[in-house]
Amino acid sequence: xxxxxxxxxxxxxxxxxxxxxxxxxxxxxxxxxxxxxxxxxxxxxxxxxxxxxxxxxxxxxxxxxxxxxxxxxxxxxxxxxxxxxxxxxxxxxxxxxxxxxxxxxxxxxxxxxxxxxxxxxxxxxxxxxxxxxxxxxxxxxxxxxxx
Amino acid sequence: xxxxxxxxxxxxxxxxxxxxxxxxxxxxxxxxxxxxxxxxxxxxxxxxxxxxxxxxxxxxxxxxxxxxxxxxxxxxxxxxxxxxxxxxxxxxxxxxxxxxxxxxxxxxxxxxxxxxxxxxxxxxxxxxxxxxxxxxxxxxxxxxxxx
DNA sequence: GTGATTGCAAAGCGTTTGCACCGTA
DNA sequence: TACGGTGCAAACGCTTTGCAATCAC
Numbered sequence: 001x002x003x004x005x006x007x008x009x010x011x012x013x014x015x016x017x018x019x020x021x022x023x024x025x026x027x028x029x030x031x032x033x034x035x036x037x038x039x040x041x042x043x044x045x046x047x048x049x050x051x052x053x054x055x056x057x058x059x060x061x062x063x064x065x066x067x068x069x070x071x072x073x074x075x076x077x078x079x080x081x082x083x084x085x086x087x088x089x090x091x092x093x094x095x096x097x098x099x100x101x102x103x104x105x106x107x108x109x110x111x112x113x114x115x116x117x118x119x120x121x122x123x124x125x126x127x128x129x130x131x132x133x134x135x136x137x138x139x140x141x142x143x144x145x146x147x
Numbered sequence: 148x149x150x151x152x153x154x155x156x157x158x159x160x161x162x163x164x165x166x167x168x169x170x171x172x173x174x175x176x177x178x179x180x181x182x183x184x185x186x187x188x189x190x191x192x193x194x195x196x197x198x199x200x201x202x203x204x205x206x207x208x209x210x211x212x213x214x215x216x217x218x219x220x221x222x223x224x225x226x227x228x229x230x231x232x233x234x235x236x237x238x239x240x241x242x243x244x245x246x247x248x249x250x251x252x253x254x255x256x257x258x259x260x261x262x263x264x265x266x267x268x269x270x271x272x273x274x275x276x277x278x279x280x281x282x283x284x285x286x287x288x289x290x291x292x293x294x
Numbered sequence: 295g296t297g298a299t300t301g302c303a304a305a306g307c308g309t310t311t312g313c314a315c316c317g318t319a
Numbered sequence: 320t321a322c323g324g325t326g327c328a329a330a331c332g333c334t335t336t337g338c339a340a341t342c343a344c
Contacts, residue, residue: 024298024299025298025299025342025343025344026343026344027298027299027300027342027343028342029299029300029301030299045333046333046334047333059300059301060300060301061300061301061302062301062333062334063300063301063302063334063335063336064299064300064301066333066334066335067299067300067335082229082234082283087229087234088333088334101271101275101277101279103277104280104281110275110277112271112274112275114267116266116267116270117267119263120261120263120264121286123263124248124259124286125288127259128248128257128259128290128291129290129291130248130250130257130286130288130289130290130291131288131289131294132248132286132287132288133251133287133288133289134251134286134287134288135284135285135286135287136229136283136284136285136286136287137282137283137284138282138283139268139271139277139279139281139282139283140279140280140281140282140283141272141277141278141279141280141281142277142278142280143275143276143277144275144276144277147278171323171324172317172318172319172323172324173318173319174317174318174323174324174325175317176324176325176326177324192308193308193309194308206325206326207325207326208325208326208327209308209309209326210309210310210311210325210326210327211324211325211326213308213309213310214310214324214325235308235309
């Protein structure tokens, strides 16, 4: 529990640093949005972030959520999550070649390494004549808690 | 060329049969939409289908495009394609466990087999405690023509 | 102080719904 | 003939834009 909180505070501080060093101002609305998203185990859309963030900062406007998301995505601190039921949710970004594993019940998301893909990419590339530059791999299922 | 046309006509006829045998009527607006989508090498959204179909059938309404897409998707004749720039495009569906390869320049889409994924799915499943029920795999790149 | 950032309201855009008319079976 | 399907217009929900007030630096 303590451990988790340390991690959470670290990510929040990190994002704030990153915003500041990119020339953006550290405002309360931005901190409210970051607090929610940096600490979420699942992808959230603008309205969900808005509702959660208003619990602590009731004067927040939905527009500020959209504008903060824009900046966090531009700085690659968050990334969009594509899902059969919609593609407007965001989650804290991971570095390197990691892929998403999403629980279809609670929405909890984890990342996994997908290095095993390389031979498949090479094979498909040879067969199709395509130069493959990007790949998406996502698994959907039931997490340990939701089974 | 002739070969291509035979294939195209076959798919169109197939879809019309499928609609009819599901109890839907064969109307001109539906045929206009099917003509476009059954013969497209790339995923198209409602507006693109609307514009293309109106070239041959100018009285077509956009609403009929949406309603036809709904039915074709329900019958699994078409499937939604998720893409970094949007997730509202449709392409003729394939059967079995096939995955998409999309050209980032011209949009041309091909399917490939992703059977090699099974060991990765098993590995991730063991590591994470998830029961994996569905997977998405998509490659983006440049097709032979666009290189 | 100054200019970036805010919240509100309005506009914008893609999609869906209500409805009277039309056309397939 | 009956009723499923149509196009139009209006409604809808989500996102973006315009603007005066506000706040971080």
